Amino acid sequence: MKIKLQKVLILTLVFVTFLSVTVLADINWRQFEGTEIRLLMNKHPFTTFIEPKIAEFEEKTGIKVVMEVFPEDQFRDKRLIELNAGGKVDGFMIMPGQAKLHYWTAGWLAPLEGFMTNPNLTNIKEWDLGDFFAGPMTGARIEGHQIGVVINAEASLLAYRKDLFEKFNVKVPETMEELEAAAKFFHKKVVDEKEMIGITLRGKAAAATSQFVDFLYTFGGSWTDSEGNANIASPESINAFDFYGKLLREYGPKGPTMYHWAESTSTFMDGTAAMIFDANVFKSLYENPEESKVAGKVGYTTIPAGPGGRLPHVSNWSLAVSGTATPECQKATWLFVQWATNKENELGALLSGVPAGRESAWTDPKFVSTDKTPDWTASSLKSFAIGQPQWNPPVLNVSEIRDIVGQVIVDSIDGKDVKVSAEQGAKIMDQKMEK
Amino acid sequence: MKRFKEKILSFVDNHIHIIFPAPTIIALFVVVIFPIIYNIYMSFNKWRIGLGSPKFIGLQNYIDAFSDPRFWNGLKVMFFFSGLSLSLEIVLGLLIAVYLNKEFKGSSFVQTIYIFPFAATPVAIALIWRIMLNPQIGALNYFLSLIGLPPSLWISSAKTVILSLVLVDVWKWTPMITLIVLAGLKSLPKDPYEAAVIDGASIPQVFYHITLPLIQPVLFSALVLRSLDNLKEFDIIYTITQGGPGIASETLYLYSYKTAFSFFNCGYGSTLIIIVFLLVLIFNLIINKIRYKSEVL
Numbered sequence: 001m002k003i004k005l006q007k008v009l010i011l012t013l014v015f016v017t018f019l020s021v022t023v024l025a026d027i028n029w030r031q032f033e034g035t036e037i038r039l040l041m042n043k044h045p046f047t048t049f050i051e052p053k054i055a056e057f058e059e060k061t062g063i064k065v066v067m068e069v070f071p072e073d074q075f076r077d078k079r080l081i082e083l084n085a086g087g088k089v090d091g092f093m094i095m096p097g098q099a100k101l102h103y104w105t106a107g108w109l110a111p112l113e114g115f116m117t118n119p120n121l122t123n124i125k126e127w128d129l130g131d132f133f134a135g136p137m138t139g140a141r142i143e144g145h146q147i148g149v150v151i152n153a154e155a156s157l158l159a160y161r162k163d164l165f166e167k168f169n170v171k172v173p174e175t176m177e178e179l180e181a182a183a184k185f186f187h188k189k190v191v192d193e194k195e196m197i198g199i200t201l202r203g204k205a206a207a208a209t210s211q212f213v214d215f216l217y218t219f220g221g222s223w224t225d226s227e228g229n230a231n232i233a234s235p236e237s238i239n240a241f242d243f244y245g246k247l248l249r250e251y252g253p254k255g256p257t258m259y260h261w262a263e264s265t266s267t268f269m270d271g272t273a274a275m276i277f278d279a280n281v282f283k284s285l286y287e288n289p290e291e292s293k294v295a296g297k298v299g300y301t302t303i304p305a306g307p308g309g310r311l312p313h314v315s316n317w318s319l320a321v322s323g324t325a326t327p328e329c330q331k332a333t334w335l336f337v338q339w340a341t342n343k344e345n346e347l348g349a350l351l352s353g354v355p356a357g358r359e360s361a362w363t364d365p366k367f368v369s370t371d372k373t374p375d376w377t378a379s380s381l382k383s384f385a386i387g388q389p390q391w392n393p394p395v396l397n398v399s400e401i402r403d404i405v406g407q408v409i410v411d412s413i414d415g416k417d418v419k420v421s422a423e424q425g426a427k428i429m430d431q432k433m434e435k
Numbered sequence: 436m437k438r439f440k441e442k443i444l445s446f447v448d449n450h451i452h453i454i455f456p457a458p459t460i461i462a463l464f465v466v467v468i469f470p471i472i473y474n475i476y477m478s479f480n481k482w483r484i485g486l487g488s489p490k491f492i493g494l495q496n497y498i499d500a501f502s503d504p505r506f507w508n509g510l511k512v513m514f515f516f517s518g519l520s521l522s523l524e525i526v527l528g529l530l531i532a533v534y535l536n537k538e539f540k541g542s543s544f545v546q547t548i549y550i551f552p553f554a555a556t557p558v559a560i561a562l563i564w565r566i567m568l569n570p571q572i573g574a575l576n577y578f579l580s581l582i583g584l585p586p587s588l589w590i591s592s593a594k595t596v597i598l599s600l601v602l603v604d605v606w607k608w609t610p611m612i613t614l615i616v617l618a619g620l621k622s623l624p625k626d627p628y629e630a631a632v633i634d635g636a637s638i639p640q641v642f643y644h645i646t647l648p649l650i651q652p653v654l655f656s657a658l659v660l661r662s663l664d665n666l667k668e669f670d671i672i673y674t675i676t677q678g679g680p681g682i683a684s685e686t687l688y689l690y691s692y693k694t695a696f697s698f699f700n701c702g703y704g705s706t707l708i709i710i711v712f713l714l715v716l717i718f719n720l721i722i723n724k725i726r727y728k729s730e731v732l
Contacts, residue, residue: 084485106485205681255570255591257680400698410681
């Protein structure tokens with residue numbers, strides 16, 4: 001009996017040792033030593049954070065990294081042209097909600113699950129796939145394949161002037177009715193000799209769809225119906241257009257149809273608007289005392305609830321491996337993606353102001369103890385949890401369809417008959433959608 | 436060796452009419468003719484960048500264009516914008532040239548100042564106008580308030596956006612028309628004017644019966660030159676409105692650019708640009724015909 005127990009103990013010990021060796025052991029980071037990889041990056045705060053650390057990766061792996069960084073518009077064009085021309089591009093940044101269907105259909109995105117589950121290529125336990133927010137990671141998936149790893153999770157938040165809401169004893173909007181009431185209350189109110197604007201939002205056609213989508217979902221509408229046809233003329237969608245247009249027309253800035261995020265955030269930072277609904281990443285602008293007059297006076301909350309519930313979208317910037325790269329370069333690039341998105345780097349990115357894609361970064365004591373805007377953190381986390389991964393219309397020609405929907409938003413702001421405009425938009429959308 | 440050299444020299448001498456212009460013709464072919472031919476070929480294809488090779492679809496893109504409401508909007512905007520701005524530029528350019536043609540104290544200084552907008556880079560001035568036309572922070576609404584007028588939405592309203600863009604275009608390009616007409620005026624013969632004065636003609640009579648007929652060929656040249664640029668106006672519109680609000684100021688030329696470079700639909704984008712090309716061609720043929728007729732008469 002004693003011998004038997006001893007045997008069991010020894011066997012258990014051997015098994016545990018074997019398990020820990022296979023699971024916990026680090027991968028061979030130098031397996032692609034001497035390989036050169038070329039990455040195309042957007043000039044984004046994550047790139048600013050990771051670029052100086054590349055030497056660290058090169059030293060660890062012996063892989064030479066050539067990173068080329070371009071401003072966003074130029075970056076999108078450059079990425080498209082280079083991938084189409086078949087030049088050496090091994091990895092790139094991508095907003096999956098904008099380009100994944102086009103890029104996947106073109107064969108420019110390598111599926112990552114083969115790398116993520118390969119113990120020779122991925123330190124599975126330490127990298128910890130389950131630590132990433134589910135919503136954004138789902139957004140970076142197509143036809144069951146993971147095509148990117150999230151470096152920046154993005155959701156839109158309602159930012160409001162905490163000081164004014166307290167001063168005038170106005171309730172922070174929890175519902176769409178309360179949002180309208182608050183906008184109405186502050187609109188044209190004179191504060192510090194300045195006439196206030198109730199709320200500022202994007203009104204410039206295609207650009208406005210990025211935030212309008214949250215209203216669309218929250219009012220119970222959607223881009224397309226279950227059969228894939230345009231659904232922007234459904235009663236729920238029309239209500240969303242109507243509400244969004246009315247907010248801007250009656251309680252918004254002058255000439256809102258030319259408002260992109262730059263104009264909208266500037267108006268809010270200038271201290272003339274009581275509220276703004278835009279991407280959470282703009283907190284770094286609002287809270288910058290050198291550029292913003294409202295730094296330290298801003299409160300944050302999620303989108304108010306509507307007839308369809310509280311349904312913000314959640315989008316993301318991801319790092320992708322190019323489908324056009326050679327197998328060896330793809331694997332070497334995967335090592336880079338894995339390293340750049342490890343727990344330490346995502347925490348570092350969050351500390352430098354990038355809303356990182358890992359939950360552990362947001363709960364890390366280093367971040368929590370230095371967090372000056374806990375309501376922003378809580379609202380962002382809540383939006384990531386409840387967010388819809390479908391940000392843009394589910395089509396190949398996203399920009400073209402956004403333009404069509406944008407026209408309905410402009411018509412609504414201009415006070416035209418929204419039903420007629422939405423029906424016309426839906427008709428054109430059905431003609432133009434490519435899947 | 437000597438004979439070989441002689442042979443080459445005699446070959447060059449005999450074919451000088453081909454060899455000398457050859458570099459220019461080759462360059463012209465590569466950068467102008469080939470892209471035009473390729474564009475025409477592409478207009479018969481369906482091709483979105485990255486999604487397979489171009490697929491020949493015959494006239495389908497042209498058929499699609501005629502049932503595309505955005506195409507008709509582009510056409511309407513193009514004619515409205517160009518019609519208004521070209522007419523204003525020609526009329527104002529002519530009147531200002533007639534005025535500047537008179538010698539007065541400081542006339543050369545005024546002429547120099549006057550051509551500033553024409554000399555400035557279009558994108559740079561468009562950026563400044565974009566700020567001035569902003570209804571919230573722009574200077575133009577401030578000026579309106581100084582003279583007791585209500586503020587305008589300028590480029591932020593579909594109703595006033597084209598008029599605002601015409602304002603910028605006229606401000607920028609009228610000096611060019613003035614310069615051309617002024618050069619024409621300076622070269623006019625003095626005799627008819629002297630005869631008219633002796634006959635007791637009034638100033639308007641001199642203008643209508645002498646200046647206008649004599650300057651007509653110059654005016655037509657100015658119109659042709661300006662219309663070539665104006666019908667495919669891009670920098671001012673793109674910088675100030677990008678075709679907005681919505682598509683209220685999107686000319687056909689801008690729509691073709693967006694189709695090719697924002698929507699990456701190169702086949703359809705090529706079709707639209709070919710249509711713009713044909714429209715500009717037809718417009719200029721008509722102008723030339725009118726000009727020819729007026730000269731014959």
